[in-house]
Amino acid sequence: MVRIATRADEGDRLSDRGPDTSGRETYERRLRDTEARYQALVAAAAQIVWVTPPDGVVDDMPSWRAYTGQSVEEVQGWAWLDAVHPEDRERAARTWAEAVATRSVCEQEYRVRRHDGVYRSFLVRAVPVPDEDGGIREWVGICTDITEHKQAEVALRASEERLRTIVANAPIVLFAVDRDGIFTLSEGRGLEALGIRPGEHVGQSYFALYGHLPESVEALKRTLSGEAATTVNRYQGLVFETHWMPARDADGTITGAIGVSSDITERAWADEERLRLQRRTRAALDALLAMAQAIVQAPDGADGAPVESVARRLGTLMHDVLGCRGVGVIVVAPPDLLVPLVCVGLPAEQEEEWRKRIAHWPRDTDLYRALDVRMRAGETVLIDTTRPEFRPMANPFGIERYLLAPMRVGADLVGVLSIDYGAAWVSTPDGIALVEAVAQLAGLVLERERLQREREEARSNALALSEVNRRMDEFLGIAGHEMRTPLTTIIGNMQLVQRRLERLRRRDDLLPALSRDLDEAHHLLDRSNAGLSRLSILVNDVLDVSRIQAGRLKIRPRWCDLVEVVRAVVDEQRGLAATRTIRLEFPEVPIPVWADPERIGQVVANYLTNAIKYSSEDQAVAVGLDLTATRARVWVHDEGPGVAPQEQDRIWERFYHAERIEHRHGSSVGLGLGLYISRTIIMQHSGEVGVESEPGAGATFWFTLPVDERAEIDISSHGDGGTRERE
Amino acid sequence: MGKGSVLVVDDDSSIIDLIQVALEDEGYQVYTAVNGGALQIAHDAQPDVILLDIMMPGMDGIEVSRRLRADPATAYIPIVAMSAHSRLQATTDVMSANDRLPKPFNLDELYATIDRWIAS
Numbered sequence: 012m013v014r015i016a017t018r019a020d021e022g023d024r025l026s027d028r029g030p031d032t033s034g035r036e037t038y039e040r041r042l043r044d045t046e047a048r049y050q051a052l053v054a055a056a057a058q059i060v061w062v063t064p065p066d067g068v069v070d071d072m073p074s075w076r077a078y079t080g081q082s083v084e085e086v087q088g089w090a091w092l093d094a095v096h097p098e099d100r101e102r103a104a105r106t107w108a109e110a111v112a113t114r115s116v117c118e119q120e121y122r123v124r125r126h127d128g129v130y131r132s133f134l135v136r137a138v139p140v141p142d143e144d145g146g147i148r149e150w151v152g153i154c155t156d157i158t159e160h161k162q163a164e165v166a167l168r169a170s171e172e173r174l175r176t177i178v179a180n181a182p183i184v185l186f187a188v189d190r191d192g193i194f195t196l197s198e199g200r201g202l203e204a205l206g207i208r209p210g211e212h213v214g215q216s217y218f219a220l221y222g223h224l225p226e227s228v229e230a231l232k233r234t235l236s237g238e239a240a241t242t243v244n245r246y247q248g249l250v251f252e253t254h255w256m257p258a259r260d261a262d263g264t265i266t267g268a269i270g271v272s273s274d275i276t277e278r279a280w281a282d283e284e285r286l287r288l289q290r291r292t293r294a295a296l297d298a299l300l301a302m303a304q305a306i307v308q309a310p311d312g313a314d315g316a317p318v319e320s321v322a323r324r325l326g327t328l329m330h331d332v333l334g335c336r337g338v339g340v341i342v343v344a345p346p347d348l349l350v351p352l353v354c355v356g357l358p359a360e361q362e363e364e365w366r367k368r369i370a371h372w373p374r375d376t377d378l379y380r381a382l383d384v385r386m387r388a389g390e391t392v393l394i395d396t397t398r399p400e401f402r403p404m405a406n407p408f409g410i411e412r413y414l415l416a417p418m419r420v421g422a423d424l425v426g427v428l429s430i431d432y433g434a435a436w437v438s439t440p441d442g443i444a445l446v447e448a449v450a451q452l453a454g455l456v457l458e459r460e461r462l463q464r465e466r467e468e469a470r471s472n473a474l475a476l477s478e479v480n481r482r483m484d485e486f487l488g489i490a491g492h493e494m495r496t497p498l499t500t501i502i503g504n505m506q507l508v509q510r511r512l513e514r515l516r517r518r519d520d521l522l523p524a525l526s527r528d529l530d531e532a533h534h535l536l537d538r539s540n541a542g543l544s545r546l547s548i549l550v551n552d553v554l555d556v557s558r559i560q561a562g563r564l565k566i567r568p569r570w571c572d573l574v575e576v577v578r579a580v581v582d583e584q585r586g587l588a589a590t591r592t593i594r595l596e597f598p599e600v601p602i603p604v605w606a607d608p609e610r611i612g613q614v615v616a617n618y619l620t621n622a623i624k625y626s627s628e629d630q631a632v633a634v635g636l637d638l639t640a641t642r643a644r645v646w647v648h649d650e651g652p653g654v655a656p657q658e659q660d661r662i663w664e665r666f667y668h669a670e671r672i673e674h675r676h677g678s679s680v681g682l683g684l685g686l687y688i689s690r691t692i693i694m695q696h697s698g699e700v701g702v703e704s705e706p707g708a709g710a711t712f713w714f715t716l717p718v719d720e721r722a723e724i725d726i727s728s729h730g731d732g733g734t735r736e737r738e
Numbered sequence: 739m740g741k742g743s744v745l746v747v748d749d750d751s752s753i754i755d756l757i758q759v760a761l762e763d764e765g766y767q768v769y770t771a772v773n774g775g776a777l778q779i780a781h782d783a784q785p786d787v788i789l790l791d792i793m794m795p796g797m798d799g800i801e802v803s804r805r806l807r808a809d810p811a812t813a814y815i816p817i818v819a820m821s822a823h824s825r826l827q828a829t830t831d832v833m834s835a836n837d838r839l840p841k842p843f844n845l846d847e848l849y850a851t852i853d854r855w856i857a858s
Binding site for chain 2 (some may be wrong): 492495496497498499500502503504506507510511547550
């Protein structure tokens, strides 16, 4: 403005030009002076000054020409417009024409081409110079190069615009308060999140509005006393970080405080989550260790805690470890059963509902099958019930999103962990890994619990079984004993009758008819005796078994001839089964063994009666004796149906009967004790028993006894032990 | 009566009857008693051998044998313990019986056992 005033003065002086007849020289000189001054001024001001007649049609514009490099002709009339930027040209001409027509001050901007062809922006201002008659004597114009200014202005405007945009759009709040804490400014998009309109707070007291944020109040007070401060506040569920600075006037006096708050909720959450995760990871590791320790240290089967309490402990532990809102443990029982085990984090009445929902979960859906496949593959799945594919899994517990983590032992799915982290939870690889580790460990704990329970059951079953066995042995002992007394009476009396009959038969004075009857009675008594001796053997077997079970089967070994022992039994059996062929394949030398001859005889008799029982009348039975350096082997071969391979071990068990084998010889099936007693007797002699058989091709039962070749003993001197009680 | 005398002590009359007939058939003199009654008869009759059942209700064979051994008049009489019990061996050791006769026995065993002790 100052310059323009100066130029106006100049203009006034310039307007002095014109024909002045009184002093041409003076005029010329003045003109030269003026020109020189003018040039200097123009040069100094980088401005173009010009004058036109009242009609605005240019005669000449020397300084314009100097600037644009145009000739006089090139500026005359409207030709000067050629140096105006084509885009601005029409507007420049119109504005100038209008100004001239209305005789009003013309002010506009346009670009002018410098002599070197560079366009620069000019502010062009022209004012009409009035004459004495109130008309216009001429127009004086001045073009000011505003290129730099304009660029700066554009830059400033851009920068301001940018700042405005940033302030308006950044999630920040820019505010200022005066010395009394009254808001003088409150802007920024951060306000939106708080539901505050820009400028709404202006005029209100910070202390009144935010007095409940002690840290912020403190920061404001400190700032008003000249310090800078930074605070972090939670407000309406958001986290704001606020930087405070004192506002000062030119003298440095504090006039108030300026604050910039940024919404760092997400960042804070991320930080917090990381911290929480770290804490959790550490807690998880501790818990995992504790769980592992519990697994290692828990005494085998001694932990009688029912599975529910173990599960609840586990659930609570996981709940704490994972820092989640809720945990559900679902056991997957073969083949495809879902058993809701425990639920931590739901109220009791909802827990009941949860159990029902799990137990009655519809299986016949694609969703269930897909989840089943993913669980079995070991994949942890985030169930977001707001998404269409998981909508069927929506629940009445207000849990929109939850994790399902498989609990696997090896490749087997033993359960599923259901974890509710709340809606805000964000899935991270670390978080998932932790869940999976915990799920896996929980699976191990449950599996171990299950195994322990199974073992406990097996143990109590075994106990129950052994109790049953004990009672049965006790019963057998008593029964055997009780049967023995009547058996003794029957056998004794039978023998008495036989003896008396025998005496009768030897008399000479018997009538022939009576003699025949006596012979017949004698045969009948023989048959009864055969039956009685079998009964005796059975009763003795029963007693033997009860002795074996009580650990009281006594072996009374002495040196004896094994050949003799076997031969005696064969002779006895030949007498009992006179119709059968029993072949002997014996060496002719005695075989001394340190053994109980009665018990060994019992074994041979057992083998032999079995062979007779299980083969047909026309099939021979063979008994043999082999000798090696250290062992004597006695075998009994029959041509019966044989023993199936899978039964060859089991036939030695107590009460075992070979399946589908028809015994011959019309005898009873037996008690299934003979081979068991035989094996026990032979084992007590440090021998072995066995059977070689092909089904359908007969069987060879054998036993061995140790022999000592160095034993040079006279068997006959030891062989007579007198009558040996069967005990 | 040249074969000697035997006291049979048992609680089962069928056994007593059997043994009595069997022994008398062979010419032995037989006394019989049911448990505790045996003490007086043994004292009075002085049998050559006593056949004593171990398992008796009331005073059992072990107690009877202990008292027989305690009475100088009967202490020397050989005792043959009879039982169907599977622990006959152990029990006869306790009662210091001279011999054992497990049930069921056949008559030959009975005669052989009796003769062994009468002969000595």
